[in-house]
Amino acid sequence: MANFSGTWKMKSSENFDELLKALGVNAMLRKVAVAAASKPHVEINQDGEQFYIKTATTVRTTEINFHIGKEFAEETVDGRKCKSLATWESENKIYCEQTLVDGEGPKTFWSRELRGDELILIFGADDVLCTRIYVRE
16 A cells, blocks of 8 residues: 655646636636645645545645545535545555535546655546646655
8 A cells, every 4th residue: 555645745737727617617716726726735644544635725725534435525626515435546546536515516536646756636527637746845
């Protein structure tokens, strides 16, 4: 099992604006979100299958605690409440499916995968994917 623990800084980001568009975020909020999320600071603490992930930007900080295979509450990228379930897709990759608590919207998910010294984070909304690559600090 891979060890995701550490502090991570973003090296690259693709399709974040397109992801927000797919989620129905308006142009002005997208502009603010893209600027604010350009240099997120990510802290991950892992103890076996228990995870704590804190993502801090200049505008917003999110924290999630979850155990692989157990449903937990979090928010989608655009701030809607959802129930999530993370599972191991491989020994180096976690896949998390999100289900909105209220309302309708695109099918959303995220995955985190360790590839060498990089952490690959993918957010999905229907068929739109945002890929963010992080390196350990």
